[in-house]
Amino acid sequence: MDPKRDGEFQERKMHELGVVKHVMKTLEDVAKENKVTRVASVTLQIGEVSGVVHEQLLDCWNWYADRTVLFKGSDLKIETMPAVTYCENCKQEYETVKHGRTCPFCGSEDTYLLTGNQFEIKEIDAVTLD
Amino acid sequence: MAVKTIEVKESITASNDRDAEKLREDLKEKGVFLINLMSSPGSGKTTLLLRTIKDLKDKLSIGVIEADIASDVDAVKIQSAGAKSIQIHTDGMCHVDAGMTEESLRELGTDGLELIILENIGNLICPAEFDTGARRNVMILSVPEGDDKPLKYPLMFSKSDVLIVTKIDTVSVFDFDFEKLKERVKRLNPDIKVFELSAKTGEGMEPWENWILSEMESFRKERCMNWA
Numbered sequence: 001m002d003p004k005r006d007g008e009f010q011e012r013k014m015h016e017l018g019v020v021k022h023v024m025k026t027l028e029d030v031a032k033e034n035k036v037t038r039v040a041s042v043t044l045q046i047g048e049v050s051g052v053v054h055e056q057l058l059d060c061w062n063w064y065a066d067r068t069v070l071f072k073g074s075d076l077k078i079e080t081m082p083a084v085t086y087c088e089n090c091k092q093e094y095e096t097v098k099h100g101r102t103c104p105f106c107g108s109e110d111t112y113l114l115t116g117n118q119f120e121i122k123e124i125d126a127v128t129l130d
Numbered sequence: 131m132a133v134k135t136i137e138v139k140e141s142i143t144a145s146n147d148r149d150a151e152k153l154r155e156d157l158k159e160k161g162v163f164l165i166n167l168m169s170s171p172g173s174g175k176t177t178l179l180l181r182t183i184k185d186l187k188d189k190l191s192i193g194v195i196e197a198d199i200a201s202d203v204d205a206v207k208i209q210s211a212g213a214k215s216i217q218i219h220t221d222g223m224c225h226v227d228a229g230m231t232e233e234s235l236r237e238l239g240t241d242g243l244e245l246i247i248l249e250n251i252g253n254l255i256c257p258a259e260f261d262t263g264a265r266r267n268v269m270i271l272s273v274p275e276g277d278d279k280p281l282k283y284p285l286m287f288s289k290s291d292v293l294i295v296t297k298i299d300t301v302s303v304f305d306f307d308f309e310k311l312k313e314r315v316k317r318l319n320p321d322i323k324v325f326e327l328s329a330k331t332g333e334g335m336e337p338w339e340n341w342i343l344s345e346m347e348s349f350r351k352e353r354c355m356n357w358a
Contacts, residue, residue, distance in 0.1 A: 015224055015255075015256060017222055017223060017224075018223045018224055018225060018227075018256060018260075019142060021223065022142050022143070022145065022146060022227070022260075023142060025145055025146075025229075026138070026140055026142070026144065026145040027138070029145065030136060030138055034136055036136070037131075040133060118141065119141065119142040119143075120139065120140060120141050120142065121138040121139070121140050121141075121142065122137070122138060122139060123135055123136060123137045123138055123139070124135070124136050124138060125133060125134070125135050125136075126133065126134065126135075126136055127131060127132070127133050128131070128132055128133075128134060129131065130131075130132065
């Protein structure tokens with residue numbers, strides 16, 4: 001796998017490249033532990049404000065996966081997880097994407113993200129030796 | 131042969147976190163103090179490093195890992211300043227992770243080195259997300275970049291142990307509010323240490339360098355206590 005030498009790949013997105021690398025590394029360990037010979041599909045749970053561009057991620061995944069034995073032809077499924085913000089001032093939670101940093105209940109900016117920028121590998125469907 | 135669903139339920143950084151923790155332990159055993167230096171491109175990482183090496187090389191044996199997407203401009207400069215250095219290219223990756231750090235340390239060779247600085251890729255986003263296994267994370271923000279960066283890139287500021295504000299010699303040309311910056315940063319990270327300096331004029335370098343020396347002293351003490 002040497003994307004550096006592939007001119008077409010040079011245009012691919014830097015951030016999604018790193019993400020794909022980390023996912024594959026984790027799954028290589030899972031594959032070893034479970035005697036997996038081929039991965040049929042990977043399900044990711046990605047927070048809606050994580051900043052990952054799904055299309056680019058899929059692009060990167062397909063490009064990389066094709067060049068491996070373990071992941072070739074595998075399906076990448078993405079479940080989008082909702083983003084929730086907590087207001088320190090009125091102690092309520094609200095939808096991050098709708099309202100941003102400003103609490104819709106009390107107007108305070110004293111808020112922080114509770115969940116929504118996570119990137120998790122949920123599960124894989126795989127062909128195993130036994 | 132069977133097809134089955136295997137639950138993984140792991141964050142994308144979990145595997146790297148494990149590698150980083152192990153690397154931190156290994157480095158502690160070896161007595162090597164690793165600093166991960168981060169910032170956006172052009173903020174003055176290399177200039178700061180050159181000045182720091184010049185000032186401390188008689189007290190410490192220093193090694194530097196230069197991480198860039200391309201070119202070896204930085205590694206050459208560092209070598210001439212008196213520190214052992216290697217250049218790594220990250221294959222297009224926008225950050226350095228623990229695995230890459232470990233490989234680089236092997237390539238650099240840690241024998242005889244007390245302080246190693248990893249100059250991470252110039253990028254205010256991704257390096258904050260991936261633990262390199264360093265003992266301390268140090269970030270740089272230069273005066274020309276502006277005092278609102280903590281609002282735009284909160285993760286980097288919250289993950290750093292130290293913030294160095296560089297290029298303070300340019301403050302007359304830019305609208306930079308030091309107090310506002312410190313307030314914004316402390317809100318994200320109350321424990322962060324802030325240094326203000328100019329690597330060009332030398333102003334403010336001493337507190338930063340003293341911090342390095344005292345951190346290394348505590349590091350040595352900790353190691354001795356572990357053996358006791």
